[in-house]
Amino acid sequence: MKISVRNLEPTKVKLTVTVDQEEFDPYLDEARKNIAKEVNIPGFRKGHVPGKLVEQRFGFGAVAGEAVNGAVPQLYSKALEEKKIRPMAEPEFDVVDIPESAKDEKKLKFTATVERRPDFDLPETEGMEIAIAAPEIKDEDVDKRLEALRQRFGTLVSVDRPAAKGDFANIDLNAEIDGESVDSQEGVSYELGSNTMLDGLDEALDGLSAGEETTFEGTLEAGEHEGQKAQIKVKVNSVKAEELPELDDDFAQEASEFDTLDELKADIRKAAAQDAKGRQATEARDAFIAKLQEGLEIPVPKGVKNNMVEQQLKNVAADPKKATKEQKAEAEETVEKELRDQMVLDALAEKLDVQVSQADVFNFLASIAQQYGMDPNAFIQAIMRNGQLGSAVQEVARSKGLLAGMRAVKFTADGEVVDLSDFLGNAAEEEEEESVEAASAAAAVADEISSDEK
Template sequence: MKISVRNLEPTKVRLTVTVEAEELNPYLDAARKEIGKQVNIPGFRKGHVPGKIIDQRVGFASVAGEAVNNGVPELYSKALNEKKIHPMDQPKLDVKEVPQSPSDETKLKFTAEVEVRPKFELPAVEGMAIEVARPEVTDEDVDKRIEALRQRFGTLVGVDRPAKKGDYANIDLDAKIDDKSVDSQEGVSYELGSATMLDGLDEALDGLSAGEETTFEGTLEAGEHQGEKAQVSVKVNSVKTEELPDIDDDFAQEASEFDTLEELKADVRKQSEADAEGRQATEARDAFITKLEDGLELPVPAGVKANMVEERLKNAQTQGDAAKDAAPTDDQKKEAEEAVEKELRDQMVLDSLAEQLDVKVSQTDVTNFLSSIAQQYGMDPNNFINAIVNNGQLGSAVQEVGRSKGLLAGMRAVTFKDTDGNVLDLSKFLGDEAQEEENESVEAASAAAAVADQVAGKADKSSETEASAE
């Protein structure tokens, strides 16, 4: 197989692949065998039709077409491996030449344009030292947590006075447009100052007592008349204020399993310190990735970036409060682009790190990873993994596991210190390397097939091939 590579952009290449006859023949033979299982030819049993007969009866063009469909994606992958090219997206494949008969000496030739990871060298992680801020838990931190716990045990008590910010009012609402009622609600509990309902409601309720009512203009937030102005009548049925318990031993007994406030505070401090350690581990991870990227020129694939930015903006629009037809602002576009660029740079660096450390991905790694995601979304793990396989997304899952393992392996090789020079023990967050090595390791590509066979029963190779050829 002859492979030439032309750099189109810093992150895009065109491969031209010319396939020798002896390399194409196995795909032609496999195509003849598969076609032979599907056709009825007098004198021959299905699946036992000689290749020459298939060429004569069905036509060599059909055989070559089947061979090209199955062979090009595999040959493309071999070309990537041989040239050590790391794709970041699906390729654009274009078949240029195909032999027209068994005796035709024309060689299969195709091109593949694909966005790729740029070439760069990471610093060695062995001996690397990184400083991370020391986690501190103050009395103020503990008091804030105690206060948050106290809020959960508050009770609402009726008051005979005008409503003010922080009070809870039980109200009736009636919205009218052109003197016609378009929406009404009764007995709604609303916290003054929360700004969670109609625009102008907080101002209208401020100073009203039980039994009083008023009218204001507001913009409807939902329903058939969403976005329209309406005259809203609001009546206050009752006003309640929140009473909080005193912070003492009685509160400790009510809110926890402890008998005294001091015991509760000690436990809250312990939890706060554990959370601080978790934050420190996260900061160590971010500092490690930043250290790896320091000084590197990492252009990101333009097409991949554009697609990710578009998807991010679409998701933000769907989940946000803005009208769905509103175009993203320049600030939103800029924020999305910066976030996507960082995500892509981090991905490229972690992929390279996993290769540098010769990280292997096991079938157990991938199964556990996908099962954990399924559980987070309340899905059946087997059904979820089956869907991943059938959608051709298993390779992405394997790659994600490889990044995670590479990150952990890299961080284990680094010395992390706090600002006082003390070495940090992050083992509880980085896991046990010895345990990982007990798992049977396989190459990433093999892991995909193994998980597919084990969990889904069969690998939907056709979907993966179609995805590769798009």
């Protein structure tokens, strides 16, 4: 097999593959067998028709066409491996020549154009040292957590006064366009200051008492008239204020298993400290990936980037083509970072010769299924049916490579070595659910499968 490679772009190549007859013969034989299984010829059992007879009956062209369908993808994979090309998208195939008979000297020849991972050299992780910030627990962090717990035990009580920020108002809404009602809602509970409904609603409600109403102009954010201006009439049915319990030992006993408020605060501080360590591990991960990319110019594949940007914009705009310049710029920046991070982690996994077992992949997929309350076996079967097992293998390799690479690095904070073993695990007992890298990718895979299953 002769392979030539032409670089079209830094991240795009065109392979031309010419296949010797002896390499093509096994595919011709397989094609004859496949055709024999599908045809009925008098005097022969189905599937037992001699290959020569198949070729006589249906012609060499039919056999060669069937053989090409099997040969091209497999020979393309061999060509990628031989030339050490790492594809990042599906190829575009073009069959240039096919032999017209068994004795034809013309060889099978095809081209494959594909976007690829660019070449770059990663630094050695052994001996690498990275400084990160020390975890910081502030009193205000503890106070915020304590206040959130206090609000969980709060109650709403009716008040005879104008509504203010933080109050809960029960309201009726009616939107009109050109004097015609286009949408209405009754008995909606709304927290003033939350800004979770219509723009201008908070300002309109501020200072209104039960039984009062007002009208303001707003932009409808959903439904048939989404994006249109409307006159919105809002009426206040009642106003309630949140009444919070006193922070004392009685509250501690009601809200937790502790007898005193001091004990509760100590436990909250302990939880805050653990969360701070988790944030430090995330910072270490980001700093490590940034260190690997330091000084490298890594171009991203244009086609892959454009597809990912379009998917990003679908999450922020009903029509991606109508997204704002700011939205497009943000999506492009996000996608470029994600692609560079992925390419670097793929290269790291190769550099460290990371091995991914079947158990690794199945455990990874089972952990995702568990997170989303899905049956693990059904989820894994769905992954395989949709041809996404390769993506799962790649994600596991990235995670294992990331963990292995980070274990070789000395992370320091204020000159002291940081112990990240709680998050990185160890090489002997590595579990994918402990990865500080895979969470977002796992969620994306699960969301996509959930959507496909629906």
